Amino acid sequence: MVGIEDLRRPAVYALQTLAVAACYFAAGRLGLMRQLVVQGAVVTPIWPPTGLAVACLLIFGIRCLPGIALGVLLVVMSITSLRPAVIGTMAGNTAAPVCAYLLLRRVGFRTDLSRLRDGVALVFLGALTSMLVSATTGVGLLVLTDKLAGHAFWPIWLAWWVGDAMGVLIVTPFLLLLHTARRPPPLTRWKEASGLALIACGLVPLATYSPLSLMFLVYPLLIWAALRFQLAGSILCALLASTTATIAATDEAGPFEGLTHVEVMIKLQAFNGSMALTALLLSAVITEQRNTRRSVEQACQDLVEVLEHLTAGDAPHTRPPKDDDGPGPEKGGR
Incomplete structure (x- = not known):
């Protein structure tokens, strides 16, 4: 063996x-x-x-x-x-x-x-x-x-x-x-995730290929993805937007049309960098806040259980004080 x-x-x-x-x-x-x-x-x-x-x-x-x-x-x-x-x-x-x-x-x-x-x-x-x-x-x-x-x-x-x-x-x-x-999101979240994916597939190509330079429209979509799905949503949205923008830049299409190669590189990397920074930092902040809230809720629940045990009589019982004024063997009358 x-x-x-x-x-x-x-x-x-x-x-x-x-x-x-x-x-x-x-x-x-x-x-x-x-x-x-x-x-x-x-x-x-x-x-x-x-x-x-x-x-x-x-x-x-x-x-x-x-x-x-x-x-x-x-x-x-x-x-x-x-x-x-x-x-x-x-x-x-x-x-x-x-x-x-x-x-x-x-x-x-x-x-x-x-x-x-x-x-x-x-x-x-x-x-x-x-x-x-x-x-x-x-x-x-x-x-x-x-x-x-x-x-x-x-x-x-x-x-x-x-x-x-x-x-x-x-x-x-x-x-x-x-x-x-480790596990896929609950079935109740799939409807929202599907809607987000459909909107992203339609909005991102429009924003990155439009000659009107509408790339800023991707940011509300990214914020929605981070708020609702944290890193899973934000990084997938940023990956889609960055890939589509890179293809448009190398094709010199949309907002990258008519620019020099250096200007294309600067504009593309400014967009990709800001997208990645927003996705990472925003999702990290939201996840950290949610984890902190869960910890506080768990601590409150544990405290409530302890108080319930105490009020239910689980604490040690105390004996009533002895009455010294009552008649005893040594106080019998003649």
Whole structure:
């Protein structure tokens, strides 16, 4: 039996590594389907593999790092050949999710995103801070190897950094939601959820493809989703809106028509970033308040039960005081 277990553990680990690498490669190919050109360099507005890597590290731990590294290698080999600068870029893309994982662990991050501090940590530590590693490493190596002009460093660095950060802000919460989901909502909520989904499928394409620039119409929908369905509703709505806006931006349609590539990138990432921030922070605040209310209600219920036991006579009975004035054996009259 011990021998079977010793053989099973490496096999399971190998399968997990291959599964992580395959998912990373699939996410990379998906992200490469939509690209923008900034200062002559091709960048992706949203890079899903980064969000996938951070989610895998948070769920499975540091042991999935070989799978992430293998996935990075497969994505790079599918688009270019291995060179010293490319190897350095691969190292940066691998190190950035690990940095996010270590920072989030240090602050006590919870994968259910049920507290405001978890949403804030994912935004500012997991996305904005950690992704500085991959952007600085990748663009810096391109400049050092003369693959990129020095004056183009900051525009491309900004596009690279925001693309990786958007992957964490949008993809990581979605995967964590799938991991922590235990049961579907009650049947009474399905009618409202279906109505919300139908409205979102109609309103989001209208807002992101209309030449009148109506993208602000998505925010009431996002608030409704967060108030009624917390993270499950808000992150799905943000994912739909960000994906649709990215497609419209790369097609230069609707509010992105007639803009330069840099203006398209700025407008798109401002929209995607604000959507992700609103979805994460608003749903975290609502979930935290609901959990606090449930705790207070449970404490009140426990207190009521204790008072009911006390008033029902469960407390120790006290003996009435002895009457010293009554006749006793020593007070008998003659």
